[in-house]
Amino acid sequence: MSHVIPYVAAIHEAIREEMDRDERVLYFGQNMATSPDDPFLQAFGPDRVRVTPISETAEIGMATGAAMAGYRPVVELYMAEFTLVAADQVVNEGSRFHFMSRGAVSVPMVMVAGYGFTCGWAGQHTGSLYGMFMGVPGLKVAMPSTPADAKGLMTTAIRDDNPVLYFHHYLLLLTEGEVPDGEHAVPFGVADVKREGSDLTIVATGHTVHTALAAAETLARRGVSVEVIDPRTIAPLDVDTILASVARTGHLVLVDQATRHASVAAVVAAEVAELGFSSLEAPISMVTALDSSIAYSQPVEDYVLPDEHKVVTAVEKTLGLAPVPA
Amino acid sequence: MVVGETVDGGGRDALGPERLVWMYTQMYRIRQFEERVKSTFTEHPGTIRGHTHLADGAEASIVGCIATLAPGDQVLSSYRCHGYPIALGSDTKLMMAEIYGKATGLCGGLGGSMHLYDPARGFLGGSGIVGQHLPHAAGAAWAAQIRRRGEVVVCFFGDGASKQGAFHESLNIASLWKLPVVYVMENNRYNASTRSDQEDANAAAGEPLSTKATAYSMEGTTVDGGDPVAVHATMVEALARARAGEGPTLVESLVYRLSAHGNLIAPPGVPLHYPEHEAIAIFGNRAEYESALRGDPVPRFRHRLVTDGVLGASDADALEAAAREEIDESQRFALDSRLPEPDSGLAYVYA
Numbered sequence: 001m002s003h004v005i006p007y008v009a010a011i012h013e014a015i016r017e018e019m020d021r022d023e024r025v026l027y028f029g030q031n032m033a034t035s036p037d038d039p040f041l042q043a044f045g046p047d048r049v050r051v052t053p054i055s056e057t058a059e060i061g062m063a064t065g066a067a068m069a070g071y072r073p074v075v076e077l078y079m080a081e082f083t084l085v086a087a088d089q090v091v092n093e094g095s096r097f098h099f100m101s102r103g104a105v106s107v108p109m110v111m112v113a114g115y116g117f118t119c120g121w122a123g124q125h126t127g128s129l130y131g132m133f134m135g136v137p138g139l140k141v142a143m144p145s146t147p148a149d150a151k152g153l154m155t156t157a158i159r160d161d162n163p164v165l166y167f168h169h170y171l172l173l174l175t176e177g178e179v180p181d182g183e184h185a186v187p188f189g190v191a192d193v194k195r196e197g198s199d200l201t202i203v204a205t206g207h208t209v210h211t212a213l214a215a216a217e218t219l220a221r222r223g224v225s226v227e228v229i230d231p232r233t234i235a236p237l238d239v240d241t242i243l244a245s246v247a248r249t250g251h252l253v254l255v256d257q258a259t260r261h262a263s264v265a266a267v268v269a270a271e272v273a274e275l276g277f278s279s280l281e282a283p284i285s286m287v288t289a290l291d292s293s294i295a296y297s298q299p300v301e302d303y304v305l306p307d308e309h310k311v312v313t314a315v316e317k318t319l320g321l322a323p324v325p326a
Numbered sequence: 327m328v329v330g331e332t333v334d335g336g337g338r339d340a341l342g343p344e345r346l347v348w349m350y351t352q353m354y355r356i357r358q359f360e361e362r363v364k365s366t367f368t369e370h371p372g373t374i375r376g377h378t379h380l381a382d383g384a385e386a387s388i389v390g391c392i393a394t395l396a397p398g399d400q401v402l403s404s405y406r407c408h409g410y411p412i413a414l415g416s417d418t419k420l421m422m423a424e425i426y427g428k429a430t431g432l433c434g435g436l437g438g439s440m441h442l443y444d445p446a447r448g449f450l451g452g453s454g455i456v457g458q459h460l461p462h463a464a465g466a467a468w469a470a471q472i473r474r475r476g477e478v479v480v481c482f483f484g485d486g487a488s489k490q491g492a493f494h495e496s497l498n499i500a501s502l503w504k505l506p507v508v509y510v511m512e513n514n515r516y517n518a519s520t521r522s523d524q525e526d527a528n529a530a531a532g533e534p535l536s537t538k539a540t541a542y543s544m545e546g547t548t549v550d551g552g553d554p555v556a557v558h559a560t561m562v563e564a565l566a567r568a569r570a571g572e573g574p575t576l577v578e579s580l581v582y583r584l585s586a587h588g589n590l591i592a593p594p595g596v597p598l599h600y601p602e603h604e605a606i607a608i609f610g611n612r613a614e615y616e617s618a619l620r621g622d623p624v625p626r627f628r629h630r631l632v633t634d635g636v637l638g639a640s641d642a643d644a645l646e647a648a649a650r651e652e653i654d655e656s657q658r659f660a661l662d663s664r665l666p667e668p669d670s671g672l673a674y675v676y677a
């Protein structure tokens with residue numbers, strides 16, 4: 001059995017259920033729980049649910065401290081960019097402690113942040129910054145593309161004993177989808193095949209999973225069978241599922257909202273080039289954002305971002321197909 | 327008259343009738359501009375994208391500050407940035423076009439509402455990330471200190487921003503190095519939908535937020551930001567201190583924003599609009615909002631100038647009509663302008 005809810009509700013459903021299940025789970029951040037009728041505040045009280053000042057270094061640092069002291073904090077950060085004012089706390093504190101203490105300390109915390117709000121939020125609020133974090137040892141990075149994964153990955157993030165960056169996609173917040181009833185945990189490091197296909201593999205994350213699925217649908221009408229894989233977590237990254245798919249299809253297109261050299265696409269391309277080279281019948285193609293900041297005005301914003309047409313073109317090129325006029 | 331021009335024979339620090347009328351004119355222009363931006367959401371849906379923050383309610387504070395500046399002084403602000411360039415003399419046609427994302431905009435449509443820049447008029451822009459322009463202001467003030475021309479930097483930010491590390495780091499260095507900078511905190515009692523007393527130790531203790539200056543051994547003062555003359559007087563002192571090499575001041579200017587923090591935050595497809603002010607929407611405190619409306623600094627200052635005989639009622643009507651016409655024209659210009667070329671964003675990645 002399942003129920004249909006928006007992506008954003010799925011995130012909150014998981015946090016609520018985990019707070020119910022485990023009283024060590026704390027939930028805090030800016031501009032939340034400011035009025036007494038806030039549902040989280042009502043359900044769990046002010047010891048466990050708090051509004052903070054605009055103090056990301058303290059917010060993330062306090063999550064780290066509370067985690068070391070035995071709690072399981074979930075810190076709501078809103079936009080991925082806001083973690084940057086506390087970059088040390090994200091990449092160079094909690095993520096290192098388990099290792100440096102030879103396992104004596106663990107830091108089970110979740111940093112929740114949205115990214116990719118490319119609808120006029122301009123240069124400082126639209127970044128796809130996950131690539132900065134995927135190579136940090138000790139830090140896990142989840143990036144759901146559907147309501148079901150949004151819930152399942154949040155459940156797992158809260159139960160995980162490591163710091164987790166949970167990146168939700170702003171453009172997906174209101175997208176509805178089926179979420180399994182009852183407890184729902186999606187394991188980290190297990191990619192999901194969002195669509196099966198035999199001619200070409202696309203690996204995409206977050207919102208671009210939907211871009212890839214739309215392109216696959218268009219191409220299916222022309223008899224081209226595209227497989228779409230969503231890694232769901234980029235650290236750990238399920239390279240095996242991607243390699244197995246490429247072994248069958250022989251072709252790989254990577255779609256990513258980040259700029260080319262800061263993308264998951266670049267990492268996947270490197271892994272497949274090293275470990276799956278013999279499967280490839282054509283060069284890997286990367287459809288990423290162009291190397292620019294995101295502009296405010298729509299035509300300029302659209303121009304730099306991956307879209308369905310760019311993905312279809314990349315697939316045609318990779319498969320050596322003649323382009324079909326739209 | 328332009329910023330920094332000396333009038334009334336008393337220099338820019340004296341507030342003669344001409345200067346007072348100039349101040350009211352700027353306040354009224356800012357209000358008209360902001361109301362037009364706001365009504366665009368309903369009258370031309372889809373024209374403004376992303377997130378827009380208005381200065382309505384802060385006009386007296388903005389103009390009281392800007393009126394004290396001299397040529398060569400510089401200004402930085404947060405994302406709530408429409409008011410300052412208007413008072414500094416930026417063309418409202420280009421500003422509206424920027425907010426409408428047009429090629430003719432102040433920044434060619436690349437920046438948008440949160441990212442206005444007009445360095446030729448001393449407006450160095452700011453940051454969409456809370457508090458992060460405070461160090462930029464200290465850096466610009468360091469440059470002014472090196473130039474030794476008596477120039478000053480004024481940095482505007484919100485009450486909420488004073489909870490960022492960047493605020494504390496900047497004030498300490500500014501005071502330590504005696505930098506010619508004035509930090510103007512527009513305390514509008516809210517960080518988005520959080521009341522100050524829920525997030526600020528000074529506010530919770532019933533103390534002014536200018537108390538924070540004490541920790542950095544610098545001047546701190548609180549002023550009624552609804553009174554442009556009071557703001558002006560406070561700024562004259564702060565700027566004199568800065569120009570004399572005596573270091574920075576933290577000015578807490580008490581204002582009340584008359585609109586919600588910003589327009590609705592929603593993915594594409596959901597029409598954007600301005601919700602009700604958080605006092606009402608979150609806290610159910612209609613009385614607070616209505617009392618702020620009754621104290622609206624724009625009609626308050628008009629009333630004062632007319633009562634004091636500085637401005638005749640018909641002259642006030644005339645200058646208001648002229649401001650409305652200016653903003654009509656700015657909006658027409660912005661609506662009629664074309665969108666930027668799609669690849670224009672690639673031209674400015676590197677200098």
Ligand SMILES: Cc1ncc(C[n+]2csc(CCOP(=O)(O)OP(=O)(O)O)c2C)c(N)n1
Pocket residue numbers: 030031054056082085379406454455456483484485486487488512514516517518587
């Ligand atoms: C570092 C950072 N954290 C959070 C935000 C989100 N945010 C944007 S404006 C704002 C409120 C700021 O309040 P205040 O400083 O009082 O300025 P006001 O908007 O009231 O003028 C917040 C939390 C941000 N932009 N940057």
Ligand SMILES: [Mg+2]
Pocket residue numbers: 484485486512513514515516517518
């Ligand atoms: Mg504020």
